[in-house]
Amino acid sequence: MAIGQLNLEAILRNFMPEETSENIIYFGTILLRLIIITIIFLIVKYFVESFFDANPAGRISFRGKQSPQRIKTINTLLRNFSMYILYFLFIYYLLTALGFPVGTLLAGAGIAGVAIGLGAQDLINDMINGFFIIFENHFEVGDFVQIPAEEITGTIEDVGIRTTTIQAASGDKFYIPNSLITTVNNKSRSTRQVTIEIPVADETEFKTFEAEMEDITQMIYEKYNEVMRDEPTIVGFVRGVDQTFNYRIAFTVATGEDYMHTSIFYREYLFALQEQDFKIPSSVYDET
Numbered sequence: 001m002a003i004g005q006l007n008l009e010a011i012l013r014n015f016m017p018e019e020t021s022e023n024i025i026y027f028g029t030i031l032l033r034l035i036i037i038t039i040i041f042l043i044v045k046y047f048v049e050s051f052f053d054a055n056p057a058g059r060i061s062f063r064g065k066q067s068p069q070r071i072k073t074i075n076t077l078l079r080n081f082s083m084y085i086l087y088f089l090f091i092y093y094l095l096t097a098l099g100f101p102v103g104t105l106l107a108g109a110g111i112a113g114v115a116i117g118l119g120a121q122d123l124i125n126d127m128i129n130g131f132f133i134i135f136e137n138h139f140e141v142g143d144f145v146q147i148p149a150e151e152i153t154g155t156i157e158d159v160g161i162r163t164t165t166i167q168a169a170s171g172d173k174f175y176i177p178n179s180l181i182t183t184v185n186n187k188s189r190s191t192r193q194v195t196i197e198i199p200v201a202d203e204t205e206f207k208t209f210e211a212e213m214e215d216i217t218q219m220i221y222e223k224y225n226e227v228m229r230d231e232p233t234i235v236g237f238v239r240g241v242d243q244t245f246n247y248r249i250a251f252t253v254a255t256g257e258d259y260m261h262t263s264i265f266y267r268e269y270l271f272a273l274q275e276q277d278f279k280i281p282s283s284v285y286d287e288t
Contacts, residue, residue, distance in 0.1 A: 033097040041090045052079040072141050077134050080161045125179035126162040139186050144255055146185040191229040192258035196265050197246040201281040216272045217249050220265055227257040
């Protein structure tokens with residue numbers, strides 16, 4: 001941006017009457033510089049935003065196959081980083097156009113520079129840790145994570161160059177500086193187990209009951225296959241409380257799906273057993 005090389009004062013004088021005062025010429029020149037800088041900034045900003053809206057990270061060849069969430073995260077990080085640089089340059093040239101010796105101030109800041117550097121230490125740590133989080137693929141947008149140090153559990157909503165946004169199940173939204181994210185339990189990188197135990201009544205015909213349970217289990221596996229990570233394990237009859245027996249089945253599902261689908265799977269079993277007139281015994285704690 002070579003605004004300083006343009007003889008804006010001479011150009012302005014060509015359009016102004018000869019009797020125009022020097023003060024008007026001076027302030028008019030500064031105003032013209034500010035307008036040109038702002039126009040250039042807005043044009044460049046538009047093209048930068050358009051470039052990243054086209055998702056260039058999705059066309060970059062990273063090592064191995066990348067998930068859409070990781071590509072989106074990297075795209076967001078590169079976009080934020082580019083916008084930081086663009087705004088820094090915009091402010092720098094605005095101050096220069098207003099007559100502030102920005103270069104001299106930056107070069108000879110001395111004690112003030114040290115103070116600013118110490119104050120910006122956390123910001124630098126946030127940015128460095130943000131880069132490591134993204135490029136080491138600790139987590140991606142959409143992952144369900146736990147941050148033990150901050151006692152926060154939720155879904156990654158955004159990963160910025162300085163902060164990470166997490167939405168908890170309660171609806172609370174947390175903006176965490178990246179430097180505070182030292183330990184992460186990424187629950188989306190593992191699977192969860194849903195264990196179903198159906199109590200068996202004493203009068204139950206066990207072979208018929210077992211066959212029915214196997215049919216229901218297969219139906220559930222096929223119906224909810226999109227959340228399944230492995231075939232269900234039918235453990236069978238296990239001891240319950242006070243000489244009772246339960247029938248146990250274990251499902252392996254995607255992380256984050258276990259809480260909701262535990263209720264859904266019980267519902268499927270109970271409704272299907274009820275249709276076949278199987279009796280579910282009352283709780284051993286019920287008064288008789």
